[in-house]
Structure formats: C-alpha cells, structure tokens
Amino acid sequence: MKGHKTASVAFLSFAFLFLVCEGQQGFGKPCSDDYPQSKIYCYGDFLLTIQRAKLYPDQKTFVDHPLKANPADVLADFTALGISGEALNDTARQIISQFVDDHFDRNGTEFEDWVPTDWEENPTFLENINNTHLRQWASKLHEFWKELGRKIIEDVKTNKDRHSMYYVSHPVIVPGGRFKEFYYWDSYWIQRGLLVSNMTQTVKGMIENFFEMVDLLGFIPNGGRIYYQRSQPPLLLPMVDAYYEATNDIDFIKNNIETMKTEFEFFRTKRTVSVYLKDNPTPYVMARYNVELTDPRPESFSEDYELVNSLDQDDEVGKEFLYANLKSGAESGWDFSSRWFVVPEGTSLMDGNLTHTKTREIIPVDLNSFIYWNAVLLNKFCKVVDNVTACDPDIYQKYADDWKTAIHDVLWDEEAGTWFDFDFVRGEKRKYFFPTNLAPLWVNANHGLTADIAKQAVNYLYTSGATNFPGGIPTSMLQTGQQWDFPNGWAPLNHLVVEALENTGEPTAQNLAFDLAQKWIQSNHLAYLQTEAMFEKYDVSILGSAGSGGEYEVVVGFGWSNGVVLDFLKKYGLRLLPVDNLPTTTSPTTTPPTTTTAGSFSVHFNALNSLVTLSSLVFVLMGYLM
C-alpha cells in the first residue's frame, strides 16, 4: 500500500516536471513573422489597445476587418496617435474607433456570394423520405447550401498582407453566422451533407483548399484566418475517404498522397506524448491537443485576457499555461467544456471554471480514435496508390495497430463498458459521460467482438442517463454554462453516436441508433418550423430549442447541423417521423411575414448571412403568433 503511494507521488512529480519543461521550451508567439500583418491581427500592443477598447460586442469583428493600407503604415499611423494600453477614456476610445474606420474596410468584404455549380434542383435522395413535412424540410436544407457558399475575392491573393484571411483557390461552404470562413472539423459534417446532395465537385474543392493549407503551413488551421494558430480535430483523411467512396476518384488519392501523409505527421509528431501506466515501464504514444503558444486568442482577446489576469498576478507560469490550455481547448473543437477542467482534489467538476482548463494534460478518446482512423485510411490509400516508395501501407498498419492497443490499454474501462479520457499527469481515467467516449466504436478501433462492445455501449448510454432527453444526446451531464456541456447537444456528437451504434450491426444498438436519430430530427425540425433557421447547437432538454451558453450568441446557418440532418434523412428517411401536432401557423412553404411581424421574422431572412442574436424575444413573439 505504502509503496504504491510513493510510486504514484513520484509518478506525479515526474509528470509535472515533464509538463513544465516541455511546455516552456516550446512556447512562442502566435502568427509567423512571414506575415507583416501579424502585429495587427495576432499579437502585440496595437492589438491589445484596440481589443481592450472593445469597439464591438464580438472580438472577432475587428480581426476580420481587411486593411486599407499596408500594415507597416497603419502601425506607424497608430503610433503617431500616442494612444496605447488599456486604461482608455471615452475620448481615446472615440479616436480609436475613428482610426479603425479610416484604416480598415468593413468585415465580410473578402467574399462574394457563390452558388455551387453542382447544385441541382430535386436531388434523388428526397424520393426516399416518406414523410411530407420532413421531405419539404430536406429540400429547404438542400437549398441552404446556396446561401452558405462563399468565394474569396482575388484581392486576398494579390494583397495578401492586407487581410487576416488565408487565400484558398476553391469556393467553400461555411458554417454560417460569425463563422464566415472555412472551418476544419465542421467541414467533415458539411461534406457528409453535401455528398447526400450529390455535390461532389464542391466537396472536392473544399478538400483541395485544405491540401493548399497543409502545403503552406504543414497543418490545417482551425479556420481560414492567420490568427487561428492551431488546428482542429484531424478529419481531413475521413473527408477524402467519403469523397473517394462517393466518386472512386483514384487520381485524387494518387495526386495528393504526399499532402495527406504530411497532415498525419503533424499530429503524430507535434501532438503526441508518452503516456505511462502504473506498474508498466513501457510508455504508450498517444495524442493530445497541445498548442504551445501564449497570448490571448485574437478573436476572443478580452475574454482570454481578463480570465488569465484573474489569476494571481505573480503566477507567470500559470498564466502562460492557461493561455496555452485555452488555445488547446479551442483546438479540440470543444471550446469550452468541463471536459477540460481539472479541479483541485475533493472538489466537483461543477465547481470548476475556465481557469481550471487543462486541455494539455488530457488524452482525449476522440482525438486518439481519429489518429487511428487516419492511419487505417493511409494504409488504404497507400494500397490505392500502389507504389511502396511513395507510400508504404505497412508503416500505417503498424501505427494503426499501436494506436488500437493504446486505446484499449489506456482508455478502455471494462467495468463501465466504455472508453474514458485519461489524465496522464495524475495517471487516472476521467470517468464522466461524453458522447466522444464512444468514438473508438465509430472508427472500429475496438478490441474484442463488435457485437459484445455494442451491447456494452448501449448499456453505458442508458446507465449514464444520456438517453433520457427528448432532443437527443447531451454533450455532458454537467450544466456548467459552457457551451460544450449539458444541456447542449451538438450535431457532430449525435451523429457520431448514431453511426457508431448503427455500424455495429447489432440489433439493440441499431434500434437505439434509430431512436436517437429520431429525437435529433424531431428537435431540429421543430426548431426549424418555429424559426425557419438551423442552429449550431440545440438544447436537448427542450424539444425544438436552440442551445446557449459559452462565449458568443447562438449562431444560425448552420453547416454541420444541416449536414447531419441530411445524412440522417438519407439513412432513415423511410421511417423517420416529425413530432405529433406540428405547429400549423408556419410550414416549410410558409406565407410571407406580415408587416407587423417583419421585425421578428427578420431572423429568418438575415439568418444565413449575419450573426443573429436569437433572443428570447423571438420565441416569445413566435409563441404569441401561434
């Protein structure tokens, strides 16, 4: 007993030392000096002064403004004003506001609207949706692709110093709202929907954009802006695979194999760490989200800045680590969540807050499942390329095998019948419910008979309580006010669970998969009928309600939500039903709003192009109308 305790104390201090040393060596400034506009959009006194002046409600607004002149000239003009720092009076704020108007263009001017050339009226999948209401809705979602299409203007290429935007050659489908450029992991579910709509050329272009990013940066950024100095869950290869399965485009695989290998290597070399289990001297190589950069995220500057400065003033190391952990949390796609909170021993995660974010100390189930999946796909693609010099399938088979073993040995929990995230600093599993706990099942990274694991997964979902809600699976069981927590449900996570269960082929798992898809569809559909909008997240505890919480107002559009609905409707279209007693005042072929309601209805029509604050007012008004 005593020996054991000493061992774990030793283990802990070792892990801590490791974190500190490794962390400090790797820390650097965001945005490379290759970009002269870095001191405008990424870090430094100028950015601090502007963002601390809080000119706009959303800190992303300023960093999306294109420059009217060269960055060096703009910086010189600003220095000449003699205003800096954060203790600014109203006069100073007005001067800054005028300065921004004079030196920057409006946000949103880097794009032109673009209608996808492969979009067609009446795609065939609609024929296999039995229910009339759901079919009409699907048709509308298919039309939404046209609203979400964006093409970047040539000026971003020719005057690249004057934008925070990266130039990419092909048009994209964006998520919507404040997310008006491409996003990495969103694109996987957007593309799943586009493939249902048979828009393979659009998908191909979006993937080629990502190849351009890998060739330029060595990785794919979170989104299409230079200030996103971090990646997101690595789903490029799954995108390629979905496209390849739909088109059999062998040349696409052959021509891009090198770039795909580079994307894999980024995560394999830059996002891995040795994980030790007690009583086992041989470490496992596993992946974590890890952005070793300090400074606030430019697009959420003041939020990060204020949070970090709420820490003890002298705790310089703690501050640097918190910045890095926040950025790493953003890299996970789960920004933010109790999933990344590490609270003092003896306190509950519910008492945690963002200062407890320790993303870098956690080995996530989903990330490691994705790495496994990437290795499996590279093995498959190497065989397609059929040239061992260019791509050796055995290398990737080995990575896949190793990762599968690590997922089993480190993350699988036989007692609970599921996988859990692992805190490698404290050497313990984090036994909380998250839908991503089932990610290994989604990517076939499970050891043992799939049918057995499927039954355990079903049992786990029921006993966790996650199946108790009318609108689908929640993100966690903890209501912390963070957006990746209860009661929010997210399209990618509900899709992951449904597909994981469905793909097992086990009847009870498939029944549950259908039930969960049905709930998700009914809730999204009801919300759509009430608002004519699709949301980035939903509240699973109230049928037909958008989600809330987190750093910004709920966003409508919305790429991955549309994609997941289309995929469910394609998969289960013969059986799915909407809720009983559908609201009758609005329908997918709704009558135009009357003048008295135009204000509240503007949410429908502006929804796709602007960030919409879907205030409770709208719901109150809608309720009143019904």
Ligand SMILES: *[C@@H]1O[C@H](CO)[C@@H](O)[C@H](O)[C@H]1NC(C)=O
């Ligand atoms: C407000 O700030 C400006 C610029 O820093 C300064 O010149 C001015 O004296 C300040 N005004 C007051 C009333 O403090």
Ligand SMILES: *[C@@H]1O[C@H](CO)[C@@H](O)[C@H](O)[C@H]1NC(C)=O
């Ligand atoms: C541009 O900024 C304005 C002002 O903050 C904001 O209301 C609007 O949503 C932004 N537009 C886009 C397209 O981001």
Ligand SMILES: *[C@@H]1O[C@H](CO)[C@@H](O)[C@H](O)[C@H]1NC(C)=O
């Ligand atoms: C999908 O689009 C292609 C053209 O890009 C067309 O040849 C094919 O028939 C379409 N498939 C379906 C199922 O509509």
Ligand SMILES: *[C@@H]1O[C@H](CO)[C@@H](O)[C@H](O)[C@H]1NC(C)=O
């Ligand atoms: C976070 O929680 C700690 C207690 O663990 C508290 O001291 C601190 O004020 C909280 N910080 C914020 C920003 O809520």
Ligand SMILES: *[C@@H]1O[C@H](CO)[C@@H](O)[C@H](O)[C@H]1NC(C)=O
């Ligand atoms: C195989 O790949 C290597 C390295 O990329 C290349 O030099 C060689 O020409 C390829 N062989 C064939 C037959 O395409």
Ligand SMILES: *[C@@H]1O[C@H](CO)[C@@H](O)[C@H](O)[C@H]1NC(C)=O
């Ligand atoms: C779907 O509709 C068709 C034609 O109306 C009908 O024959 C079939 O039974 C329906 N399928 C289901 C599963 O309800």
